[in-house]
Amino acid sequence: MSTPQPLAHAPQFDDPTQQRTAAVLGMWAFLVTEVLFFGVLFAGYAVCRWRFPDAFAAGSRHTDLPMGAIETGVLLASSCAAALALRDVQLGGRRAATRLLVLTAALGATFLVMHGFEYTDEYREGLVPGLRYTQDGPLAGKMEFFFYLYFAITGLHSVHVLVGVVLMLVMALRNARGRFRATYFTPVELAALYWHLVDIVWIFVFPLVYLVGRAG
Amino acid sequence: MRIPESTGSYARDNYLSQGRPGLRGWLLTHDHKRVAILYALAITGFFALGAVAAALVRLTLVQPDSQWISPETYDKSFTFHGIVMVWFFLIPSIPNTLGNFLLPLMIGARDVAFPRLNLFSWYLFMLGGLFTIATLLLGGVDTGWTFYTPFSTMFSNTHVIMAAAGVFVSGFASIVSGMNFIVTVHTMRAPGMRWFRLPLFVWAIYATSVVMMLATPVLAMTLLLIALERLAGVGIFDPALGGDPVLFQHFFWFYSHPAVYIMVLPAMGVTSELICCGVRRRVFGYRFMAWSMLGIAFIGFLVWGHHMFVAGQSMYASIAFSLLSFAVAVPSAIKVFNWLATMYKGVIDFHAPMLYALGFVGLFTLGGLTGLFLAAVALDVSLTDTYFVVAHFHYIMVGGAVMAYLGGIHFWWPKITGRLYSEPLARFAAILMFVGFNVTFFPQYVLGYLGMPRRYHDYPPPFQALNVVSSAGAAILAVAYLLPLWYLGRSLWRGASAGPNPWHATGLEWTTPSPPPHDNFPEPPVVERGPYDYRDP
Structure with missing residues (x-):
């Protein structure tokens, strides 16, 4: 298993093309299940926001918009890096690809650290349902739903980012060792697909959590 | 021609003898056939556990206000029965x-x-x-298999998180298998195996996999929210804070209604194979059969609200869900009529798998028709949460899915093991099962119609006679379930060798030796015609 055999294929397949097709289709299928997984939380968000629009607007104003905006930028940049890394692998640019994969992971880690700061602030302000929720006022009770969903959605998303960071580092390592080349790049492609999903989920989270209700 | 008949010798080089020997060869296997056997052994064990729980329930109900187990134990028994049978056997x-x-x-x-x-x-x-068994050992859970909020989140003092964790983890097994089967059907077909040359069983597994993949993540997240809500003491299902417990029901049934089709679609696939072989004919309306399965899978996602007619959902939502539920009956009826048309004026061979298949068609029809009663909002208001509902879904799940599962096990047993089992005993067991099933569950329709509610350990004395009949039927059913364990097990040592095709059936699986070799086919097959290429004997 230690020597790379890029054009070999698993015994159940007839040829590398069939293996690649199966792997990519499997990844897309997995991404569909992820969409449904997050979908429950977004549906819960939709129902609660529809029932308590004022409390959700108030909750939204407690979030850190500049921080959220920078995080969005960081994640978008990391997705771009992942896409470029895949392209470099396909074109045979191994060193550039390794650097881009490490950059992707680093940007992902930056995102996690920034979100960690946000969580710390929210804990200090007493905005964490179940652990430390010290808000009062007429909207405080319903606002708890907002923060419950906020932590559920962003927490689950952060777990996905963490998995992605590890995945990208593994890909970088394997690429540096010469496991991938212009004719064999499926794992990098799959990791990049996963990373884009993580990014897209955030593209929905950002407006729902940070932007909606601020204008009101 | 007498079938099943021995069509050759036992293939010595097969998936059981090839590959790594010993326990490691099984626990680390990548062979789909061995994984299938691992699954079969596991679900047989879970079926036995679930059956014991059902036996406790039926024994308690032999007399009104029975004191031999406490009401709490009764609640935990039917909950355990439901959780195990749904997620660890039927799915x-x-x-x-x-x-x-x-x-x-x-x-x-x-x-x-x-x-x-x-x-x-x-x-x-x-x-x-393991989580589920741990739940049992720690003292069980009493929420019912549906985990309804706010009871499950705020009031139950039993091991809800542990039970939910068991279902959560096994849900991912379901998702992973669904994805695997979908990709397999899309990318691994042999040369010439076009989509409309696929056997209906493959279509059934494909449609089922789509449902597994799309519905199960929703259940997983919903159970996660239940656990979170219990741990945090706050959550969106909590009515005390203004949350919505009915939202939980929406999420739960968004999975659990399609889950019914996870159980019954594969049964329809098995039945199609069995009936075609039993009358030695091509299936009537192949494309309709394939499309109707996809249709059931699709419409099945749009009917979950019929579980909530009395839960306070809007009247207009109920009307829409009611109409959509009626609509599922159309593709289901297409299948029943096509099975009948396949057999019409045919020469039917009543071998054991065929008896199971015929049993499936009959019991599925009864279960399906009573489903229409329950889909009618006005009727459901009085029948909901009665034994009528219990009888209805047991006709689909036990009468339908379990009969088809056993029919399939009998039909493909010679392929899986290379051995022939005792046909007379198998026929006797199949008929006994059909009788025992009806004696058990038909009285429950009547009980429900008379107004006996489900989930109570106690009932008014006038209901006793029918409950005794039902419990007696359960005893017959238990014997009928034990019989195959005996004669199928015995066939492993004593059975005659089956040879490649003891049923003279069509389909690629019958072209390879029994049991099949590790790589399935001695020569890679090339497909030149559609399935069910039977000619009248």
């Missing part, structure tokens, strides 16, 4: 045993697309099962 029953074994064989592949993932699915399933 994996046909897809993960027969599906795992047959899917690659039927499409002419060497294995599923992701063999390691396939084994991983089994380990996830077993881990979920």
Whole structure:
């Protein structure tokens, strides 16, 4: 298993093309299940926001918009890096690809650290349902739903980012060792697909959590 | 021609003798056939556990206000019965045993697309099962298999999180298998195996996999929210804070209604294969059969609200869900009529698998028709939460899915083991099962119609006679379930060798030796015609 055999294929397949097709289709299928997984939380968000629009607007104003905006930028940049890394692998640019994969992971880690700061602030302000929720006022009770969903959605998303960071580092390592080349790049492609999903989920989270209700 | 008949000798070089020997060869196998056997052994064990719980329930109900187990134990018994039978028997029953074994064989592949993932699915399933058994050992859970809020989140003092964790983990086994089967059907078909040459069993597993993949994540997240709400003491289902417990029901049934089709679609696939072989004819309306399965899978996603007619959902939502539920009956009826048309004026061979298949058609029809009663809002208001509902879904799940599962096990037993079982005993067991099933569950229709509510350990004395009949039927059913264990087990040592095709059936799986070799086919198959290429004897 230690020597790379890029054009070999698993015994159940007839040829590398069939293996690649199966792997990519499997990844897309997995991404569909992820969409449904997050979908429950977004549906819960939709129902609660529809029932308590004022409390959700108030909750939204407690979030850190500049921080959220920078995080969005960081994640978008990391997705771009992942896409470029895949392209470099396909074109045979191994060193550039390794650097881009490490950059992707680093940007992902930056995102996690920034979100960690946000969580710390929210804990200090007493905005964490179940652990430390010290808000009062007429909207405080319903606002708890907002923060419950906020932590559920962003927490689950952060777990996905963490998995992605590890995945990208593994890909970088394997690429540096010469496991991938212009004719064999499926794992990098799959990791990049996963990373884009993580990014897209955030593209929905950002407006729902940070932007909606601020204008009101 | 007498079938089943021995058509050759036992293939010595098979998936049981090839590959790594010993326990490691099984626990680390990537062979879809061995994974299927692992799954079969596991679900047989879970079926026994669930059956014991059912026996406790039926014994309690022999007399009104029975004191031999406490009401709390009664609640935990039917909850355990529900959780185990739904998630640890019915959901994996046909897809993960027969599906795992047959899917690659039927499409002419060497294995599923992701063999390691396939084994991983089994380990996830077993881990979920461990959680469930741990729940039982710690003292059980009393919420019912549906985990309804706010009881499950705020009031129940039992091991809800542990039970939910078991279902959560085994849910991922389901997702992983679904993805694997979908990719396998898309990418691993043999040359010439076009989509409309696929056996209907493959179509059934494909449609089921789509439902598994799209519905199960919703259940997983919903159970996660239940656990979170119990841990945090706050959550969106909590009515005390203004949350919405009915929202939980929406999420839960968004999975659990389609889950009914996870159980019954594979049964329809098995039945189609069995009936075609039993009358030795092509299936009537092949394309309609294939499309109707996809249709059931699709419409099945749009009917979940019929579980909530009395839960306070809007009247207009109920009307829409009612109409959509009626609509599911259309593709289901297409299937029943096409099975009948396949057999019409045919020469039917009443061998054991065919008896199971005929039993399936009859019991599924009764269960399906009573489903229409329950889909009618006005009737459901009085029948909801009565034994009428219990009888209805047991007709679909036990009368339908379990009969088809056992029919399939009998039909493909010679392929899986290379041995022939005792036909007379098998026929006797099949008939006994049909009788025992009806004696058990038909009185429950009547009880429900008379107004006996479900989930109570006590009932008014006038209901006793029918309850005694039902419990007696359950005893017959238990014997009928034990019989196959005996004669199928015995056939492993004493059975005559089956040879490649003891049923003279069509389909790629019958072209390879029994049991099949590790790589499934001695020569890679090339497909030149459609399925069910039977000629009248």
